[in-house]
Amino acid sequence: MDKLNCYVTKLDINDASRAVCVDDTILTTGMYSTASSKMLANFTAPFEATVISRLREDGYEFAGKTNTGEFGMDITTESSFFGPTINHLSEKRISGGAATAVAIGDANYGLCVDSDGSARRYASFSGVSFIKPTYGTVSRYGVIASVSSSEQVGVCARTTREAAKLLSVIAGHDCNDGTSLPAERYTYDIVDVKGMKVGVPVQLFEGLTDDAKKLTSGFIKKLETLGIKCEEFTLACADYASDAYHIISSAEACNNYSRFDGIKFGYRAENCEGLEDIYIKSRSEAFSLNTKKIVLMGSLSLSKAFYEKFYLKALKIRRLVREEMTEAFKKYDAVLSPVSAGSAYPLGYALDNDEARISERKYTAVASIIGIPSVVTQCGLDPDGMPIGIQLMGDSLCDSKIISIAAAYEDSGR
Amino acid sequence: MLIQLAELNKLSLSEVEIKAIDKYESISMACFESLEKVNAEGREPMVYNYSMVNVFRDDMEVKKFSRDQILSNAPEQYEGAFQVPRIVE
Numbered sequence: 001m002d003k004l005n006c007y008v009t010k011l012d013i014n015d016a017s018r019a020v021c022v023d024d025t026i027l028t029t030g031m032y033s034t035a036s037s038k039m040l041a042n043f044t045a046p047f048e049a050t051v052i053s054r055l056r057e058d059g060y061e062f063a064g065k066t067n068t069g070e071f072g073m074d075i076t077t078e079s080s081f082f083g084p085t086i087n088h089l090s091e092k093r094i095s096g097g098a099a100t101a102v103a104i105g106d107a108n109y110g111l112c113v114d115s116d117g118s119a120r121r122y123a124s125f126s127g128v129s130f131i132k133p134t135y136g137t138v139s140r141y142g143v144i145a146s147v148s149s150s151e152q153v154g155v156c157a158r159t160t161r162e163a164a165k166l167l168s169v170i171a172g173h174d175c176n177d178g179t180s181l182p183a184e185r186y187t188y189d190i191v192d193v194k195g196m197k198v199g200v201p202v203q204l205f206e207g208l209t210d211d212a213k214k215l216t217s218g219f220i221k222k223l224e225t226l227g228i229k230c231e232e233f234t235l236a237c238a239d240y241a242s243d244a245y246h247i248i249s250s251a252e253a254c255n256n257y258s259r260f261d262g263i264k265f266g267y268r269a270e271n272c273e274g275l276e277d278i279y280i281k282s283r284s285e286a287f288s289l290n291t292k293k294i295v296l297m298g299s300l301s302l303s304k305a306f307y308e309k310f311y312l313k314a315l316k317i318r319r320l321v322r323e324e325m326t327e328a329f330k331k332y333d334a335v336l337s338p339v340s341a342g343s344a345y346p347l348g349y350a351l352d353n354d355e356a357r358i359s360e361r362k363y364t365a366v367a368s369i370i371g372i373p374s375v376v377t378q379c380g381l382d383p384d385g386m387p388i389g390i391q392l393m394g395d396s397l398c399d400s401k402i403i404s405i406a407a408a409y410e411d412s413g414r
Numbered sequence: 415m416l417i418q419l420a421e422l423n424k425l426s427l428s429e430v431e432i433k434a435i436d437k438y439e440s441i442s443m444a445c446f447e448s449l450e451k452v453n454a455e456g457r458e459p460m461v462y463n464y465s466m467v468n469v470f471r472d473d474m475e476v477k478k479f480s481r482d483q484i485l486s487n488a489p490e491q492y493e494g495a496f497q498v499p500r501i502v503e
Contacts, residue, residue: 046479047478135463135464149462175471242445244449246446254423263489263496265488266489267489275499275501276424278498278499280424283425284424292427293435296416303419312459313449313452313454315460316454319454319457354438
């Protein structure tokens with residue numbers, strides 16, 4: 001019984017310790033891959049993602065396909081065609097399918113696609129750890145594309161060490177993915193964190209709930225007891241990375257979703273009069289309101305009138321963010337940031353709350369827009385018993401440093 | 415503007431959707447406009463996170479999927495092809 005609505009497809013497993021649940025935005029054969037959308041509700045892929053093949057070859061089994069927001073493009077799972085995933089700690093709060101399945105022990109690992117930070121938020125809301133690796137280190141072949149330039153398959157698990165273990169199985173060059181980096185394999189060795197420096201950007205700690213402020217302060221103090229020096233600094237790009245990412249992500253998603261036309265695969269509306277009618281009715285009936293908003297804003301920013309003003313400007317700002325973060329990583333081994341303003345959102349919170357949907361992305365946009373690695377771990381519980389997570393961002397290909405900091409923190413008893 | 419964009423994207427919107435998207439557009443435009451004050455003078459647009467190079471491979475035919483596999487998800491098919499309504503009278 002899937003009372004929490006974690007799964008789109010649930011499978012029988014023999015051993016939860018070797019079991020992986022997989023976001024339904026990742027292609028698998030022999031079962032549906034729906035991306036939590038009505039558009040793909042009956043879609044069975046003719047091939048499987050590279051990450052799935054690698055896990056299968058290494059003897060892992062699959063616990064099921066898990067629920068996300070439609071196409072993985074919402075801050076909550078409420079835009080899913082299959083309804084929201086309920087947080088395992090409160091029936092009035094939401095989370096994501098894979099993070100919940102890991103939190104309740106259905107599977108030891110979850111494979112989640114992180115583009116706008118949703119996978120990081122769900123890990124935070126469910127009290128599990130999550131690694132979003134450096135862009136290009138894990139193959140995207142077989143991931144249902146939304147934001148091609150930033151989405152990355154990551155791993156959630158009960159601990160960062162466990163997540164890193166699975167990550168080392170799936171990471172490495174894939175000739176089927178043109179954006180895959182060249183190294184054949186990546187290892188995530190745990191290194192000594194004593195003497196490391198962590199930057200704390202003041203802008204990203206504004207707007208937090210009082211509970212989140214208290215818990216994140218406690219986290220910083222704990223890092224200092226581990227011999228890590230934490231230092232506040234000003235990160236200008238934190239003020240605009242989210243808005244630039246809003247443009248880039250909408251534009252790319254708009255293009256990627258143009259493939260859904262009701263002809264070759266996916267939903268086709270009934271009683272259509274001609275080809276144009278198939279396109280319009282199929283897309284209009286199958287896409288959620290959230291996806292329609294994304295498509296239209298993407299189309300707007302790519303239009304002749306706004307292409308240079310918005311889209312090209314956003315791409316230039318992406319370079320500014322890269323430059324500023326490169327400077328930051330000359331001083332710091334990691335940069336700390338909240339994942340969300342507080343604990344898990346109440347049910348219905350984001351349905352008609354576009355302001356929140358946009359403002360929440362400020363915490364996750366920096367890592368998304370330039371593809372740097374990020375590790376989510378837990379600060380503690382708020383007075384309602386709900387977890388609040390925090391993320392450590394690292395420089396590209398320096399995943400081991402932030403994994404080591406999170407692991408040292410978790411080893412110390414949190 | 416919204417209706418024109420919807421037409422271009424092959425979307426038909428209900429009154430409720432138009433109202434919701436209109437609101438979303440206003441909020442989004444405020445975000446987009448706010449980027450005007452960011453000085454990105456002299457920066458090249460950064461499409462991908464790294465300097466990407468073209469990935470070449472030998473020009474060899476690779477048959478990964480059978481016709482049946484490709485058509486297995488077709489909403490409608492006819493004699494081994496995707497079927498659509500008549501478009502030429």
